[in-house]
Amino acid sequence: MKKPMVVATILEELRSERSLLSEPVGFVPTMGYLHDGHLSLIRRAVEECVSVVVSIFVNPTQFGPKEDLATYPRDIEGDLRKLESMGVNLVWIPTSEVMYPGGYQTWVDVETLTLPLEGKLRPGHFRGVTTVVVKLFNGVLPGKAYFGQKDAQQVAVIRQMTRDLNIPTEIVVCPIIREPDGLAMSSRNAYLDPDQRKAAAVLFLALTNAKDAYGKGERNGENLRVLVREMIVAESLAEIQYVSCADFGTLQELDTLTGKTLLSIAVFFGKTRLIDNIVLV
Amino acid sequence: MKKPMVVATILEELRSERSLLSEPVGFVPTMGYLHDGHLSLIRRAVEECVSVVVSIFVNPTQFGPKEDLATYPRDIEGDLRKLESMGVNLVWIPTSEVMYPGGYQTWVDVETLTLPLEGKLRPGHFRGVTTVVVKLFNGVLPGKAYFGQKDAQQVAVIRQMTRDLNIPTEIVVCPIIREPDGLAMSSRNAYLDPDQRKAAAVLFLALTNAKDAYGKGERNGENLRVLVREMIVAESLAEIQYVSCADFGTLQELDTLTGKTLLSIAVFFGKTRLIDNIVLV
Numbered sequence: 185m186k187k188p189m190v191v192a193t194i195l196e197e198l199r200s201e202r203s204l205l206s207e208p209v210g211f212v213p214t215m216g217y218l219h220d221g222h223l224s225l226i227r228r229a230v231e232e233c234v235s236v237v238v239s240i241f242v243n244p245t246q247f248g249p250k251e252d253l254a255t256y257p258r259d260i261e262g263d264l265r266k267l268e269s270m271g272v273n274l275v276w277i278p279t280s281e282v283m284y285p286g287g288y289q290t291w292v293d294v295e296t297l298t299l300p301l302e303g304k305l306r307p308g309h310f311r312g313v314t315t316v317v318v319k320l321f322n323g324v325l326p327g328k329a330y331f332g333q334k335d336a337q338q339v340a341v342i343r344q345m346t347r348d349l350n351i352p353t354e355i356v357v358c359p360i361i362r363e364p365d366g367l368a369m370s371s372r373n374a375y376l377d378p379d380q381r382k383a384a385a386v387l388f389l390a391l392t393n394a395k396d397a398y399g400k401g402e403r404n405g406e407n408l409r410v411l412v413r414e415m416i417v418a419e420s421l422a423e424i425q426y427v428s429c430a431d432f433g434t435l436q437e438l439d440t441l442t443g444k445t446l447l448s449i450a451v452f453f454g455k456t457r458l459i460d461n462i463v464l465v
Numbered sequence: 466m467k468k469p470m471v472v473a474t475i476l477e478e479l480r481s482e483r484s485l486l487s488e489p490v491g492f493v494p495t496m497g498y499l500h501d502g503h504l505s506l507i508r509r510a511v512e513e514c515v516s517v518v519v520s521i522f523v524n525p526t527q528f529g530p531k532e533d534l535a536t537y538p539r540d541i542e543g544d545l546r547k548l549e550s551m552g553v554n555l556v557w558i559p560t561s562e563v564m565y566p567g568g569y570q571t572w573v574d575v576e577t578l579t580l581p582l583e584g585k586l587r588p589g590h591f592r593g594v595t596t597v598v599v600k601l602f603n604g605v606l607p608g609k610a611y612f613g614q615k616d617a618q619q620v621a622v623i624r625q626m627t628r629d630l631n632i633p634t635e636i637v638v639c640p641i642i643r644e645p646d647g648l649a650m651s652s653r654n655a656y657l658d659p660d661q662r663k664a665a666a667v668l669f670l671a672l673t674n675a676k677d678a679y680g681k682g683e684r685n686g687e688n689l690r691v692l693v694r695e696m697i698v699a700e701s702l703a704e705i706q707y708v709s710c711a712d713f714g715t716l717q718e719l720d721t722l723t724g725k726t727l728l729s730i731a732v733f734f735g736k737t738r739l740i741d742n743i744v745l746v
Contacts, residue, residue: 195631199633287577287625288629289575289576289577289578289625289629290573290574290575290576290595290625290626290629290630291573291574291576292571292572292573292574292630293571293572293573293574294570294571295570295571295572296568296570297570314571315630318630319629319630319631322630322631322632322633323631325633344568344570344571345571348569348570348571348600349571349573349596349599349600349603350476350600350603350604351603352480352603352606
């Protein structure tokens with residue numbers, strides 16, 4: 185009979201329960217409030233690994249002082265029911281005091297890849313992400329870890345960090361999961377009022393419109409950015425923060441597309457900031 | 466029959482050979498040119514662990530632009546003979562290209578503890594140390610890692626980093642090994658000419674003189690610093706860079722000693738910079 189799912193808080197509990205798991209161990213780090221995007225990562229981990237660990241931690245160090253740390257949606261009971269039903273073996277729910285005790289002072293920085301896009305608009309965000317991912321990995325010691333392509337720059341940064349620091353974990357990137365109208369799944373979608381929610385469908389429409397143009401031969405970066413911008417600007421509830429057409433590897437903006445390209449956007453609906461992206465190959 | 470010692474260069478070789486070792490695995494990171502100080506760490510690792518890994522890597526990122534990276538003494542053949550005779554199982558000798566390939570961009574920083582002393586005088590030094598130690602640990606995956614108290618601030622920084630990042634390795638700190646006249650063993654002692662070498666004995670004499678005063682009840686930090694300074698200044702070949710009397714845990718300079726205290730010094734003999742320390746308890 186399968187052992188029931190275990191929930192650990194402090195590091196010592198996690199290490200002790202982790203040591204009992206059969207290899208290979210897959211890991212899905214989350215901030216909770218699990219939606220179908222998270223569940224697709226967990227499903228993949230369950231398929232590929234003998235044991236699966238999920239963490240739920242709303243990491244304060246990756247939020248800016250004016251961001252939504254306090255209001256970030258939480259539903260631990262609902263999350264645990266979902267995880268248990270999917271066959272997850274171990275859930276780590278550390279507190280902020282466990283992760284960042286008094287005197288905490290160590291940070292992991294990825295330099296170049298964190299400069300544009302999210303890194304430029306959210307100073308300190310990626311330092312928080314890379315640091316917490318190293319801490320989570322060192323606790324869980326996974327063979328594979330699963331991340332969503334939704335956070336495209338995060339994925340690029342974590343891959344770079346894993347390679348640079350010799351981290352012995354394979355990074356598996358899973359496709360974006362979308363609502364029926366194309367809106368990328370995100371815990372932050374819960375902030376949208378009905379009108380904003382309806383309007384937010386424009387993001388995927390704008391990205392696919394640009395992808396169609398790319399499919400028809402458009403290779404000018406600025407033309408693709410303008411195509412995306414024009415469609416989003418036409419939606420009055422949307423306020424664009426950036427529209428980027430960048431090299432998939434370096435995340436540098438492109439004049440002319442030559443290889444794999446990341447088309448990515450950040451758009452406000454009221455106070456809610458949504459991001460989305462599409463890869464052009 | 467014991468398997469002969471294996472030497473690995475690239476990460477894949479290291480990982481493959483590491484996976485064959487019996488647990489627990491002890492690890493001694495070095496910059497080579499091994500002296501009795503290193504050998505004492507290795508001896509301790511051999512005593513405490515079933516398998517022992519040693520790395521030899523003169524890490525460029527922990528040297529400042531005006532420091533002695535190019536001239537740092539090297540003797541790989543001699544080092545390998547010593548390691549083989551001590552029963553070391555695996556030696557990792559990565560190249561700079563293996564450790565820092567083109568596009569490398571990830572750094573580990575410990576903040577507060579790296580501000581005074583060596584960190585103040587050698588900007589970037591500890592960022593290089595902490596980053597390479599994380600990389601070496603992620604390659605070797607040791608249960609225990611052995612460091613010398615000679616580099617007292619390095620030990621404090623690595624302990625803090627290990628705790629902060631949840632690194633699953635026990636940090637073992639071994640006592641300073643000294644020449645018959647008290648000079649702490651260091652690869653950099655090879656730079657000293659005969660007069661400087663003779664003069665350098667003043668360092669330990671000055672530290673023990675202050676320790677004697679402490680033993681007789683001296684608890685004023687400045688008085689202890691002055692005691693050390695006066696004895697070193699009397700040696701004409703010595704040029705003091707710093708004399709510190711600091712809290713052992715925080716490395717903050719002390720007016721009045723109340724608990725465990727680190728008395729540490731950095732002194733030039735010609736172009737050769739030597740450090741030493743003594744703990745007052």
